Every structure is written in C-alpha cells, then in structure tokens.
C-alpha cells in the first residue's frame with residue numbers, strides 16, 4: 001500500500017484507511033493501466049470492500065482491471081473473477097451479464113461490500129455497464145454506486161502532451177466523438193468527412209486488427225501526421241507515436257487512434 005495521504009482540510013481519513021464499509025455494489029473505474037491513475041474514491045472503495053470482483057475473458061485469466069488495481073487490493077480481500085467471454089454471439093454474453101449480476105447481488109445480499117473493477121471508465125464501452133443494467137432489472141433492491149475512472153482517451157492525450165506532442169482533445173467549438181473503429185473503409189471515409197465538416201476530433205477505439213487499412217485511408221487523406229496512435233497507455237510498454245511513424249502491421253487490442261483534421265483559428 002502507498003503511504004497515507006491526508007487532505008489539508010482535515011476532512012478525510014488517510015488514503016490507506018478505507019471509508020466506512022456498507023453493503024452494496026460499487027462499480028469502480030480503475031483507469032487505463034497505471035495504478036497511480038486510480039482516483040482517491042476508487043482506492044477508498046476498493047480498500048473498504050469485502051469482495052473484489054473483476055472481469056476475465058477466460059477461466060484462470062488474471063484480468064486487466066485486477067492487474068491495474070493490484071497494488072490497492074489487500075491479501076485478506078476475497079477475489080471474485082467474473083467470466084465475460086469476448087465472443088461475437090449474443091447469447092453467451094447475455095448469459096454472462098446475468099450470471100455476473102446474480103453473483104454480485106447475491107454477495108451483497110449477504111451483507112457484504114462488493115466492488116466490480118472496470119478498466120478505464122466504468123461507463124464507457126464497459127462490461128460494468130451491462131452489469132449495471134442487469135442488476136437494475138433483476139435486483140432493483142441492490143444498492144449500486146459508480147465511481148468514474150480516467151478513460152484511455154483522456155490518458156492517451158495527456159501522455160502524448162507529456163511527451164512533447166501537445167494533444168488537446170477538444171478546443172472552443174470543436175466536438176469529440178469517441179467510438180469504436182468502423183469495420184469498413186466506406187464507413188471510415190464517411191466518418192472522416194462528417195468529422196471534418198463538423199469540427200470533431202475522432203477517438204477510435206478497438207483499432208487493433210483494423211490498423212493496416214485504417215492507416216492506408218488516413219495516408220490517402222494526408223491525415224497521418226495529425227493523428228496520434230496510442231497503445232497500452234499507462235503500462236510499462238506504453239507506446240505513443242504519430243500515426244505516420246507506425247508500420248501498417250496489425251496492432252494489439254489495447255490500441256486507439258486520435259484524429260484531428262484541423263485547428264481553431266484563434267490559438268496561442
């Protein structure tokens with residue numbers, strides 16, 4: 001555990017003293033990778049939990065969110081891995097969400113404080129959101145709290161800016177569209193046109209295996225230099241680069257792209 005951190009106004013306990021434990025389910029965004037990017041509220045909620053639940057993609061896997069939060073989880077705390085299979089079929093995923101909701105609400109009904117860890121933010125393309133909906137539908141008496149986390153998009157922009165690649169996400173009248181990378185070239189081209197016309201910055205998640213043809217499309221439009229490629233932000237092997245510097249090879253799942261097609265007129 002890290003050293004105690006006390007607020008100067010004296011209103012709070014040291015960071016390492018968990019807040020008062022109450023039965024309930026707390027969905028906790030743990031940020032993109034760096035354990036220092038959990039919020040104080042996230043660390044407190046984890047510290048106060050009897051049970052720490054986290055998603056895994058297959059039996060016996062460790063889980064990204066659990067790895068990120070590992071320095072904040074005590075050895076005495078019960079761990080509850082929840083299987084969320086990464087498959088295209090709907091039914092196994094629906095079953096997994098219901099099963100997770102049943103397990104979590106059942107544990108809370110025993111009078112326990114339960115946290116469900118979530119990579120990045122708990123409301124942005126997150127398994128935790130499906131659990132939230134399933135618990136609300138099937139276990140409406142289960143108290144639920146959501147603690148937001150730092151998104152991979154915000155972390156990527158901040159990390160680039162900290163590496164002498166200034167990357168404001170949005171300025172003045174610009175918009176920011178965060179969405180999965182389209183599946184086809186035609187969809188991507190339509191999106192780039194809409195974004196250019198509307199002054200939107202695009203944040204494209206789930207880039208990984210689509211990168212080679214996305215790179216080609218950006219190159220054709222002269223957009224590679226103005227785009228940021230970010231991989232495993234916050235992890236020891238983090239990679240941040242101009243999209244122009246990235247080879248066209250397939251990339252890992254934890255990769256994203258920020259695309260800026262112009263700048264406002266009034267700038268320093």
Ligand SMILES: C[S@@+](CC[C@H](N)C(=O)[O-])C[C@H]1O[C@@H](n2cnc3c(N)ncnc32)[C@H](O)[C@@H]1O
Pocket residue numbers: 032033119120121122123124125126150151152153204205206207230231232233234235253254255256
């Ligand atoms: C299911 S979404 C989860 C988003 C997450 N809840 C958030 O708030 O950022 C997974 C996608 O987010 C992006 N992502 C998540 N963590 C990342 C990281 N540390 N570095 C780069 N991209 C990341 C990747 O594009 C990945 O395919």
